[in-house]
Amino acid sequence: MRTPSMKGKATRRRIIDAAADLFHKQGVQATSPQQIMETSQTGKSQLYHHFRSKGGLVHEVLQHHIQSIREGSAAIDYEITSWSDLQRWFRAHAGLQEKYRMTRGCPFGTIGNEVTENDELIRRDLELLFEVVRNKLAGFFLRERTRGRLGPGANEAALADFCISSIQGAMLLGKIRRDRGTVDLAIDQALNYLAGFRRSVPRRRGSA
Amino acid sequence: MRTPSMKGKATRRRIIDAAADLFHKQGVQATSPQQIMETSQTGKSQLYHHFRSKGGLVHEVLQHHIQSIREGSAAIDYEITSWSDLQRWFRAHAGLQEKYRMTRGCPFGTIGNEVTENDELIRRDLELLFEVVRNKLAGFFLRERTRGRLGPGANEAALADFCISSIQGAMLLGKIRRDRGTVDLAIDQALNYLAGFRRSVPRRRGSA
Amino acid sequence: MRTPSMKGKATRRRIIDAAADLFHKQGVQATSPQQIMETSQTGKSQLYHHFRSKGGLVHEVLQHHIQSIREGSAAIDYEITSWSDLQRWFRAHAGLQEKYRMTRGCPFGTIGNEVTENDELIRRDLELLFEVVRNKLAGFFLRERTRGRLGPGANEAALADFCISSIQGAMLLGKIRRDRGTVDLAIDQALNYLAGFRRSVPRRRGSA
Amino acid sequence: MRTPSMKGKATRRRIIDAAADLFHKQGVQATSPQQIMETSQTGKSQLYHHFRSKGGLVHEVLQHHIQSIREGSAAIDYEITSWSDLQRWFRAHAGLQEKYRMTRGCPFGTIGNEVTENDELIRRDLELLFEVVRNKLAGFFLRERTRGRLGPGANEAALADFCISSIQGAMLLGKIRRDRGTVDLAIDQALNYLAGFRRSVPRRRGSA
DNA sequence: AATGAATGAGGATTCATTCAT
DNA sequence: CATGAATGAATCCTCATTCAT
Numbered sequence: 061m062r063t064p065s066m067k068g069k070a071t072r073r074r075i076i077d078a079a080a081d082l083f084h085k086q087g088v089q090a091t092s093p094q095q096i097m098e099t100s101q102t103g104k105s106q107l108y109h110h111f112r113s114k115g116g117l118v119h120e121v122l123q124h125h126i127q128s129i130r131e132g133s134a135a136i137d138y139e140i141t142s143w144s145d146l147q148r149w150f151r152a153h154a155g156l157q158e159k160y161r162m163t164r165g166c167p168f169g170t171i172g173n174e175v176t177e178n179d180e181l182i183r184r185d186l187e188l189l190f191e192v193v194r195n196k197l198a199g200f201f202l203r204e205r206t207r208g209r210l211g212p213g214a215n216e217a218a219l220a221d222f223c224i225s226s227i228q229g230a231m232l233l234g235k236i237r238r239d240r241g242t243v244d245l246a247i248d249q250a251l252n253y254l255a256g257f258r259r260s261v262p263r264r265r266g267s268a
Numbered sequence: 269m270r271t272p273s274m275k276g277k278a279t280r281r282r283i284i285d286a287a288a289d290l291f292h293k294q295g296v297q298a299t300s301p302q303q304i305m306e307t308s309q310t311g312k313s314q315l316y317h318h319f320r321s322k323g324g325l326v327h328e329v330l331q332h333h334i335q336s337i338r339e340g341s342a343a344i345d346y347e348i349t350s351w352s353d354l355q356r357w358f359r360a361h362a363g364l365q366e367k368y369r370m371t372r373g374c375p376f377g378t379i380g381n382e383v384t385e386n387d388e389l390i391r392r393d394l395e396l397l398f399e400v401v402r403n404k405l406a407g408f409f410l411r412e413r414t415r416g417r418l419g420p421g422a423n424e425a426a427l428a429d430f431c432i433s434s435i436q437g438a439m440l441l442g443k444i445r446r447d448r449g450t451v452d453l454a455i456d457q458a459l460n461y462l463a464g465f466r467r468s469v470p471r472r473r474g475s476a
Numbered sequence: 477m478r479t480p481s482m483k484g485k486a487t488r489r490r491i492i493d494a495a496a497d498l499f500h501k502q503g504v505q506a507t508s509p510q511q512i513m514e515t516s517q518t519g520k521s522q523l524y525h526h527f528r529s530k531g532g533l534v535h536e537v538l539q540h541h542i543q544s545i546r547e548g549s550a551a552i553d554y555e556i557t558s559w560s561d562l563q564r565w566f567r568a569h570a571g572l573q574e575k576y577r578m579t580r581g582c583p584f585g586t587i588g589n590e591v592t593e594n595d596e597l598i599r600r601d602l603e604l605l606f607e608v609v610r611n612k613l614a615g616f617f618l619r620e621r622t623r624g625r626l627g628p629g630a631n632e633a634a635l636a637d638f639c640i641s642s643i644q645g646a647m648l649l650g651k652i653r654r655d656r657g658t659v660d661l662a663i664d665q666a667l668n669y670l671a672g673f674r675r676s677v678p679r680r681r682g683s684a
Numbered sequence: 685m686r687t688p689s690m691k692g693k694a695t696r697r698r699i700i701d702a703a704a705d706l707f708h709k710q711g712v713q714a715t716s717p718q719q720i721m722e723t724s725q726t727g728k729s730q731l732y733h734h735f736r737s738k739g740g741l742v743h744e745v746l747q748h749h750i751q752s753i754r755e756g757s758a759a760i761d762y763e764i765t766s767w768s769d770l771q772r773w774f775r776a777h778a779g780l781q782e783k784y785r786m787t788r789g790c791p792f793g794t795i796g797n798e799v800t801e802n803d804e805l806i807r808r809d810l811e812l813l814f815e816v817v818r819n820k821l822a823g824f825f826l827r828e829r830t831r832g833r834l835g836p837g838a839n840e841a842a843l844a845d846f847c848i849s850s851i852q853g854a855m856l857l858g859k860i861r862r863d864r865g866t867v868d869l870a871i872d873q874a875l876n877y878l879a880g881f882r883r884s885v886p887r888r889r890g891s892a
Numbered sequence: 893a894a895t896g897a898a899t900g901a902g903g904a905t906t907c908a909t910t911c912a913t
Numbered sequence: 914c915a916t917g918a919a920t921g922a923a924t925c926c927t928c929a930t931t932c933a934t
Contacts, residue, residue, distance in 0.1 A: 071914080086384045089297035093908060103916055105910080110914095114908065163385050172444040173381035176294045177371050186444045218453055221441065225454045229437025233429070236380040236394045245426055246433045253461040279897075301925060311899050316926065318897085487918075502800045505713035509904060519920050524905065526918090579801050588860040589797035592710045593787045602860045634869055637857065641870045645853025649845070652796040652810045661842055662849045669877040695893080717929060727895055729931080734893095738929065 072110045074100040080121045084167040085160075088118055088174050115182065118171070122185035125168065129192050138193060140200040143258060146223075147251060149197075153227050154243040157234055165235040169228045194220040204258075211257045219254065226250035280318045282308040288329045292375040293368075296326055296382050323390065326379065330393035333376065337400050346401060348408040351466060354431075355459060357405075361435050362451040365442055373443040377436045402428040412466075419465045427462065434458040488526045490516040496537045500583040501576075504534055504590050531598065534587065538601035541584065545608050554609060556616040559674060562639075563667060565613075569643050570659040573650055581651040585644045610636040620674075627673045635670065642666035696734045698724040704745045708791040709784075712742055712798050739806065742795065746809035749792065753816050762817060764824040767882060770847075771875060773821075777851050778867040781858055789859040793852045818844040828882075835881045843878065850874035 078100035082091040093114055097104045111117040128134035136152045139145070157164060164170070172186045197220035204210040230246035286308035290299040301322055305312045319325040336342035344360045347353070365372060372378070380394045405428035412418040438454035494516035498507040509530055513520045527533040544550035552568045555561070573580060580586070588602045613636035620626040646662035702724035706715040717738055721728045735741040752758035760776045763769070781788060788794070796810045821844035828834040854870035 087295075087297065087382055089295065090382070090384065092906075094906080103914095105917075106915065108909065165381060169440055170381060172440060173373060173378055174295055174298070175444065176298065183444060183446065190441065190444060214457075218457065221450060221453060222457045225437030225441045225450075226434065227437070228440050229433030229435070232377055232380060232436050232440070233398065233433045236383065236391060236398060238391065242429060242433075245429060249422075249426065249430045249461065253457070253464075256461075256464070300923075302923080311897095313900080313927075314898065322925065503711075503713065503798055505711065506798070506800065508902075510902080519918095521906075521921080522919065530904065581797060585856055586797060588856060589789060589794055590711055590714075591860065592714065599860060599862065606857065606860060630873075634873065637866060637869060638873045641853030641857045641866075642850065643853070644856050645849030645851070648793055648796060648852050648856070649814065649849045652799065652807060652814060654807065658845060658849075661845060665838075665842065665846045665877065669873065669880075672880070716927075718927080727893095729896080730894065732930065 071100075071102055071106055075102055075107060075110060075117070076121055076124050079117050080124065080167065083118070083121060083171055084164055087170055088114075115179070118182055119185055122168075122171070122182065122189055126185075126189050126192055129189070129196070138196040140197060141203075146197075146200065146254070150223070150227060150247045150251060151244075153231055154234070154240055154247060157231060157243060158240050162234060162238040162240055166228055166231045169231060173232075190224060193224060196220075197223050208261050209259050211259050214257055219257065222253070223250065279308075279310055279314055283310055283315055283318060283325070284329055284332050287325050288332065288375065291326070291329060291379055292372055295378055296322075323387070326390050327393055330376075330379065330390070330397055334393075334397050334400055337397070337404070346404040348405060349411075354405075354408065354462070358431070358435060358455045358459060359452075361439055362442070362448055362455060365439055365451060366448050370442060370446045370448055374436055374439045377439060398432060401432060404428075405431050416469050417467050419467050422465055427465065430461070431458065487516075487518055487522055491518055491523055491526060491533070492537055492540050495533050496540065496583065499534070499537060499587055500580055503586055504530075531595070534598050535601055538584075538587070538598065538605055542601075542605050542608055545605070545612070554612040556613060557619075562613075562616065562670070566639070566643060566663045566667060567660075569647055570650070570656055570663060573647060573659060574656050578650060578654040578656055582644055582647045585647060589648075606640060609640060612636075613639050624677050625675050627675050630673055635673065638669070639666065695724075695726055695730055699726055699731060699734060699741070700745055700748050703741050704748065704791065707742070707745060707795055708788055711794055712738075739803070742806050743809055746792075746795070746806070746813055750809075750813050750816055753813070753820070762820040764821060765827075767879075770821075770824065770878070774847070774851060774871045774875060775868075777855055778858070778864055778871060781855060781867060782864050786858060786862045786864055790852055790855045793855060814848060817848060820844075821847050832885050833883050835883050838881055843881065846877070847874065 075096060079091070079096050082095060082099060093104065093107050096102075096117070097107055107114075107117065111120055125134065129138050132139055135156055136149065137145075138149070140149055153166065168186060168189055171182070175183045175186065194217060198216040201210060201216035201219045205216065210216075226246065227250070230243045230250075233246065234240060234243035283304060287299070287304050290303060290307060301312060301315050304310075304325070305315055315322075315325065319328055333342070337346050340347055343364055344357065345353075346357070348357055361374065373381075376394060376397055379390070383391045383394065402425060406424040409418060409424035409427050413424065418424075434454065435458070438451045438458070441454065442448060442451035491512060495507070495512050498511060498515060509520060509523050512518075512533070513523055523530075523533065527536055541550070545554050548555055551572055552565065553561075554565070556565055569582065581589075584602060584605055587598070591599045591602065610633060614632040617626060617632035617635050621632065626632075642662065643666070646659045646666075649662065650656060650659035699720060703715070703720050706719060706723060717728065717731050720726075720741070721731055731738075731741065735744055749758070753762050756763055759780055760773065761769075762773070764773055777790065792810060792813055795806070799807045799810065818841060822840040825834055825840035825843050829840065834840075850870065851874070854867045854874070857870065858864060858867035
């Protein structure tokens with residue numbers, strides 16, 4: 061059974077989902093409230109009932125992304141516990157792009173790229189989002205260091221940022237070239253670089 | 269003396285310059301013909317006299333960028349003949365961003381980010397632009413290999429693409445964080461990676 | 477009391493009425509949304525709220541005309557039940573023109589004349605409209621035949637079409653000459669021709 | 685060899701021809717100077733060199749039409765010397781329409797339809813044009829009367845106008861219905877009516 | 893006679909948003 | 914929570930015309 065509040069939530073959620081997809085597809089500027097309302101099968105002013113403005117909606121979309129990343133419900137899995145997880149994380153991005161026939165970039169990068177001086181709030185949301193991602197990645201590198209599996213000469217946050225900016229650059233170039241090969245090659249090199257910091261630790265006797 | 273064609277060209281050029289700057293600042297979508305006309309001190313329909321449409325103007329802006337890169341008249345110098353040139357090339361991007369107080373990304377990436385399925389022509393222009401850049405960079409790596417100063421295990425085009433996607437990712441993240449440090453750190457790591465391919469060649473006796 | 481839908485309908489109706497009059501006066505092409513909005517005292521985008529486009533508005537105007545003809549609420553009475561009704565029908569057209577000092581033609585013909593290959597939908601609307609008119613007229617001729625008052629040698633639909641094309645030609649020429657005499661003379665001749673098909677039936681004994 | 689003045693004449697003529705065709709196809713309003721210049725392969729301001737304005741061009745187009753009718757160089761032959769010529773005259777209109785797949789009406793009527801209160805000069809041109817046509821037709825009827833082949837009860841000018849308004853109405857309806865049958869049927873009835881005025885004169889003995 | 897740049901108003905339409913109910 | 918009318922500025926672009934050469 062659907063209670064009214066459930067229905068409300070459904071509407072709100074439908075709008076966010078539709079907006080997130082459209083923002084990913086064509087950017088924020090190119091997406092009109094009208095289009096969002098049509099895509100989400102909502103009355104136009106529902107959008108203004110649930111969100112203060114289009115900007116407010118962008119904020120909520122980003123909050124939703126952050127939430128998804130934290131919860132692990134996002135399209136890409138940010139729970140990295142092994143080097144192969146890290147590889148998967150990289151490749152998942154290429155996979156996501158390919159799902160859209162290489163016509164889209166990163167959902168976050170796409171929004172970030174459009175940010176101007178007047179979009180300070182959105183910029184902050186994105187800053188937070190990328191910090192969450194960095195923390196996820198840095199967490200992995202930190203755990204690796206703890207276990208002695210990470211060489212010296214690079215700190216965890218920097219490595220995490222390297223991952224992020226590598227994948228952002230790769231996806232943007234991949235979208236422009238409409239070519240997965242470009243993305244994969246960039247990922248290869250990023251992984252190459254990261255592999256340089258990996259240390260294999262001899263298994264202790266008696267351990268699994 | 270000003271011939272009529274000179275006058276026309278000046279206008280055309282003023283429009284392209286204004287547009288290029290606005291596109292860099294706020295993207296293509298967010299830039300209206302009206303704004304371009306105000307910025308370039310032109311009548312509104314001059315824009316449509318000189319360019320078929322807004323899309324046509326984007327095309328011309330990109331062609332102009334390509335021309336600038338080829339000629340060496342661009343904001344960034346793409347003539348790389350030494351490893352230190354390469355470093356400068358990387359840092360120049362950060363410098364460009366800082367010039368705009370880290371509120372802008374890469375002029376090309378910003379346009380590329382906005383490309384959708386309907387902007388096939390623009391995409392092609394960008395593809396070409398990035399190929400020109402890649403060739404410039406790949407040329408350097410090739411010359412280095414010829415001189416025995418490049419180690420095995422990476423081809424020139426791939427290294428060039430690595431440079432491009434690295435700097436794209438770095439600039440995007442730098443813009444989102446409004447932080448040059450992020451860009452510099454990303455550049456450091458890219459240079460680190462590239463340095464791994466560098467081979468020092470013992471000076472021949474008798475040479476400087 | 478005014479319900480919201482009532483308000484909406486009133487606006488919609490005001491727009492249609494204003495548009496219909498302007499289309500009659502100066503044609504569709506020469507009528508701008510702006511002019512319609514000023515005439516109907518509406519916000520410009522109300523037009524696009526109620527109608528998809530200018531073309532959509534033309535469609536609705538024609539539908540409204542069709543409705544009026546069917547309902548008998550049009551400027552001209554299409555309910556013909558006698559030969560004198562038919563005469564009145566013809567003369568009413570001249571009267572309508574004179575009302576506008578012979579500066580306008582037929583409201584339908586004016587729109588029809590502007591139709592091009594790209595206005596297929598509008599053309600269909602007009603086709604329907606003229607079919608409705610033809611049916612009204614043909615109905616009269618059919619009833620006359622049933623009563624033995626119509627001679628052989630012409631079918632009802634053809635006579636109806638003759639009426640329509642005669643009046644269309646007459647009004648167009650009348651507008652070009654700005655002269656009612658032209659119209660009346662053309663009507664005289666059309667009525668002359670039609671009179672040739674009329675048969676007087678001897679009154680039955682005992683009837684009035 | 686082409687003298688400069690010939691070239692000038694050719695340009696002027698090309699513009700008129702292109703304009704005439706476009707006006708016929710889509711009306712005056714819908715035809716922009718730009719389109720005329722493209723169709724006639726002329727520089728845009730040649731149009732303003734040869735004609736004062738767009739209105740001036742319409743005037744010249746109509747003058748050209750009048751000239752063609754007078755000279756007998758028009759698409760339709762207005763030299764009527766026999767009843768079968770008259771039939772041909774009527775059918776030629778249907779033929780002209782069919783040539784354009786019933787998508788166009790009468791070239792003159794189409795322009796006339798668009799005339800508003802502000803186009804007094806154009807209206808006068810059309811008035812003249814139709815007077816020329818009327819005279820051509822009335823001339824035939826007059827000659828017929830002279831020869832005793834025209835019955836009483838209708839004057840020549842009225843019959844001529846009947847021909848004109850009939851064909852105008854027929855062509856308009858034919859265009860709206862995109863159907864030649866409609867036109868032919870209307871022509872049949874007009875001819876029927878006119879035939880009622882025809883008198884056969886017994887050949888004199890000894891004459892051809 | 894011809895070219896192409898320039899002009900400024902206006903074209904149709906959509907924008908983001910708010911209001912009334 | 915939902916609907917749809919209303920708003921007014923802005924969108925991209927074309928209009929008819931003129932100017933300078």
